[in-house]
Amino acid sequence: MRRWLAAVLVLAALAAGAVAQGRGEDPARVVGPPRGPRLQGAALDARTAEVAALLRCPVCQGLSVADSPSTMASNMRGHVKELVAAGYDEDQILAYFERSYGEFVRLKPPLRGVNWLVWMAPVMGLLLGAAVIAWALRAPRPAPAAAGAHEKPGPVEDVPGPDSLPADPALARYVLRVRERAYGWPGGVSPSRDATASAAPAAPAPGSGA
Amino acid sequence: MAAPARPSATAAAAPAAVNRRVLLVGLFVVAPLIAILLLNLGRDPHSIRSPLVGRPAPAFSLVPAGGGPPVTSEALKGRPLVLNFWATWCAPCLEEHEVLVRTASALQGEVRFLGVVYEDEEDRVRAFLQRHGSSYPSLLDPEAKAAIAYGVAGVPETYFIDAAGVIQAKVAYPLSAQTMAENVRKVRP
16 A cells, blocks of 8 residues: 555656746657667667767767767757657667757668668779779770771871971971081981982981981 | 961860860769859858748747746747747847837737746846846747757747747747848738
């Protein structure tokens, strides 16, 4: 009988305390009835810390509710503890806070909607990086081979030799004058060119006439 | 004579092709970032869009500062409500206090005004209200349960709730006479 009386008195005191302290919303109205077991003691503290670590402190810069020293985070930890003690599971508690603060309150964004980008971006970045590296490593090898196969006569013919002249006539005249001054070739024309023109086999090395 | 011009033309064509490819990859990476930047350029980085706007206001039952029976959100339905979270230590709250008191007096009987004290002590609240005056009750929220339920991240924050109990607007900065009038219009019948 005494035990019952004590229990009734404790409940009455708790109810009075709740009224005096003020009440927020009934979580069951937001996330339904508790789905997990009621916890207490060390298990309650451990679970509270785990769940609080998943919530972002709304008044801090990137700190979790578990890590923040702010009064708001302390109040939120207290609220998480009450919810864990009442048997609400992790998903329900996160959903309860998300209803008020939005997805922002979750430190780990859930895999849904545009969040897939957040989760997949690093993987896609790695794959893209690997593809670029593979392309960069493989690209130079086929390039010269292809150039050799398709444009073989081109580069050999196109290499400017000691007798070649630029297409611009004014520049060509200037080059001829420079050759005349530098090498002493009459009119800037290499003697080898004359020799090649008259007798192909006896071509002296370029510059030998200087 | 045209021969020497050809190698330079080939040399110019090769980097141009690579640049176009690099440009495309660059655009693919940079364009979404620029789009996100442009979309959010006008947003206040400190403001968080409240998911509660357009949804029923969370229920509460809080005791007024200075004593009295608890005020429950259920009992408040049927008339628009302006719910202002504030604290005595918050300078912007003092800045908007006069606008709140004046509007509450002007709209008495039409729109209900309530303050909810955030992270503060009752003695300080009473002293503040005595010094600066008030025309509506301020409720105590010692464990910040109401603040958490409303997603309060700092003070001042004001919620404009219509007669059906649905949140129509949230303002997370000090109210001016103009912002007050604009938001009250959203909940007045």
